[in-house]
Amino acid sequence: MRIGCTGFDGAFCPGGGGLGAEQMIFAAHFLLEDLSNPVPGTPTGALAKGGVHRGTESVTFTATDQGSGVYRGVIEIDGVPVHREIIDANGGKCADAYPADPDPFQFVNRVPCKLSANGTVRFDTTTVPDGPHEIRISVEDAAGNRATVFGAEPVTIQNGPVRSAPAALASPAPPPDALTPPSPIGRPLAPPSAARTITLTATAPGAKDDMVRSAYGRRVPISGTIRNADGNPMSGARIDVTTLLRVPRAKARTQRPITTDASGAFRYLLPAGPSRTITFAHGAGPAAKTSIDVRVRARLSLRLSRRKLRNGSAARYSGTLAGPNAGRKLVDVQVIVGRQWRPVCSARTTARGRYACRYRFKRTFRTTRYTFRARVRRQETLPYEPSQSVRRRLTVLP
Template identity: 25%
Template sequence: MRHRRSLIPLLPLLVAGLLSPSAAQAGTYEARYCGPTNPTVGEWASSWGGSPYTYVGNNCNNGGYMSSSFDPAVPHAEGTFAQWRLAAAADTKIVRVESYRDWRANSNQAFGDAHTIIHSDARGRIDGCTALMGCSGVTGSAAWDTGESDWVSFLTHCTGANGCPAGVVENNQRDIRVTLSDDIAPTVTGTNGTLMSATTSARNRSLTFSATDRGGGIYGVRFVIDGQELGSLLDIGGGGTCAPSSTRRVPCPLSHTASATLDTATVPDGDHTAAIKVFDITRTNGTISGAWPIRVDNLPPTQGEPTIAGTPRVGDTLTCTANAVNGQAPTSIAYSWQIANADGSRLSTLAPASSSAQLTVPETATGKKIICVAHATDGGGTSRASSSMTAGPFADGATVRPYCDGRPTAATDPCGDADGDRIPNREDEDDDNDGTPDASDPAPTDASVPAKNSNPAGTTTTGPGSTSSGPSSSGQPPTTGATSGLVLQIKGSRTRSVRFGRRIATVATLTAEDKPLADAVVRIYDQAIIPARLTVRAGAPEREIGRAVTDSAGRMRFLIPTGVSRDVIFRYAAQIDGKAVTGTSRLRLLVRAKLTDRPNRSTLRNGQSVTFTGSMHGGRQPNNGTRVLLQARRGNTWVTAASGRTTSNGRYRLRYRFTRTTRARSYQMRVVSRPTSNAPYLAGASKIRTIKVTR
């Protein structure tokens, strides 16, 4: 684009400028014009005057120049000019200009010369091309220090009393880069948000702030923790032009409200002070806000190995102590208990987490190892640490001893044998063998008291003069005050551990007043339990699973079908002395999960992988499956090599790659399950497989 104007009053010019050093710069930023980044002249303003036929041109959008020139066919009077001029923004200075120039000055005579120059208010003429000085043209990239200038101009002008003869006089510029200085920092005018809360424990915390600036505008913010600036500068959304290299003299807003979020995972847990530092476009000038206290709690507490104290014997109390717990206040401690074989295998939950640090050792732990798990919880989550199976009460291979190991054995002691039948009193349903179960015998070790009567624990009878109760909340057989003499004696233990898929043959004898009761119908029910808690599952119904009829000797046999952990309930009735009498006995089945799998190979080389694919049977799986571990035997212990979860239908696939086998050797491997404390089955293990690895 070219503009031609008539005679206009002449513009006084500074033909020669003062040379001065650059001013100190607090911070700078850049504005670009007439180039690929910004194909416009932007805030440059054109002007002209003097003789007719002066021109200014803008061909930037076509890849051309921002230009000023004289008509080469006519002479021009002294004072004729054409220029493009850029003024610095308020509270800034222009300190440097770069461009690709094409200057031409072929017009001169005595006392009359044409010039193409760059000049500024601070330095006057900075550079130029003048025919009288031997310059007919200059082309190429250049950079100029403009001092601390309020404005800069690319100028074509004529000097000398005789004016300038006809000739080419042009000042062409493109790819212009203007550097501006800004030494005034922003002002933070307000802060608000969750980052200013002293009580929140959220990981990501936001802050809304307001700020004002003089100069190039507000660009970004950085968080300040304990006086130290944190991370990189955050862009606060000042708009499309808000960049260190922009297309405007004031690229960013002078007043701005914005929000920023701090991920406190970048800050150590503990108490700190927080603030923000707001920067202007120079990214050098910044102002720190007032500080406030914060507490960071993203990580769970650290802790050492808990310890167990006490005697590892059935009926005794073990106490767990959490050690070296380091967390943010408040920190709570809970304790759960696990049980495992002496070699560490078949690890399973014995008691779920609770605030109690004590455990009364149950009968089922005989010959086992007991492990305490300390659960330390603060706002950052929960950490878990397990006690050693080879330290404290379980050092030197020790396991849980039977109840009577080391206890008194006098006739009246729980571990004594009042009737000499080689069954300790605590396990004998009738210590003195007087026919009256201990539960209803006021003197269980004295055969002379009371009159003969029979109703073993776990049996409930109802009828004349008797009472009845259902199962307790723990699912244990109820106590009774019945004296009817109707008894179903189940052969073997009342609590049995079985593998899933196995049917259990049960033999029992029904007697009335110590006489076999023939042709009696026994109805058999089951009711689901939670084996890890030894409690009846909430809302579980009693479900009839079959019936049996006693033979002439009062005996009955029933094959209990497969299923989950449950109580099996036997209900029966008889006529005694013309009165209807009923009774109930219970048998508890603790079912272990069954795992079946096979490896994809039994022989492989170091660097190769083995994959175990299989299924877990034992009842309905949770939606997210059950945790399973691939383990390898190391001495007397099992070491976890890989872990995963089953699908909702019990399928699993575990893979392990051997990388450290430097000689041929064989490994014993298996898969074990880790069900939740609410599962209908106990932990189980697959068949042990031998995997051979060559070098």
């Protein structure tokens, strides 16, 4: 491979120009940015339905993408990803190039996955405890952008034996005057409403499809209502609250319960923190349960060791990724060239979320002012959404 002489901004080369060097490159890492979400079609299959689920079930859907291609189907139970499956391997191209690395979005090809793919995702429900849950099925592209295919929908997982209630002892027939009186239209009155017919709803400002995005450090106000089978508000009803961190193998935390007012309404102020799924429940049964998925953008800082330096000198880029689970996360420092952000250096954070990397300027032959930012991408064990730091500027003299 033959290379010439240039800088970040396409600066000129000194002397007579032409080829300045000849170099053989055996390997290189490039960071490609893709901000578009995949677009899923209508799903089919037993898994894309409410009700009771048993054994291994599947969902089939088609999805398209405009950037890196359709990568994986993701199944979330109660807000936590529990299963991921590649939609179409694309001849082996649509697969993580470094499986031993914690970053699953590393590929050999620029567009590793198909821009339109149809596939089936299978899920073994026996890996989830029996009982009421909430399921969401998403499609993910090769850059980590997601779109919802199905849900979030309340379901019941039932793989164990169903316990039947003991038969009641026979009793003599009631006298005629004890029979259920007829209704005005001549039909028996309906039996009392069961707990499963209770309707519980919750929402937050700006929420869409039970999901709301929030900036780091902000509290999220959530409001909701609960109504009985007749549609009447239930005043004084107890609402149980649990929160679940959006990382694998997280455990739900029970919060202080709240009580509805006279109009059957309740309010809950979620404290500032990482991305979480907040679940509100009344009694037992999936119909008396609802969740809000709160996605919080990461807070990332960037500091430059110098504001001005000469060509041939090095700059140090450092900062902090705030919040829990911030250790061992990948942070990229980028420079803007024209209208595109290009990589400068990358580093992994320490246990306290701190990072640092260096870059030596060697090809700036006229006074140039560069603009930098730090960016954290979506990572499986990071309970925050992708974000970037404020921009910093550095002047390089020839």
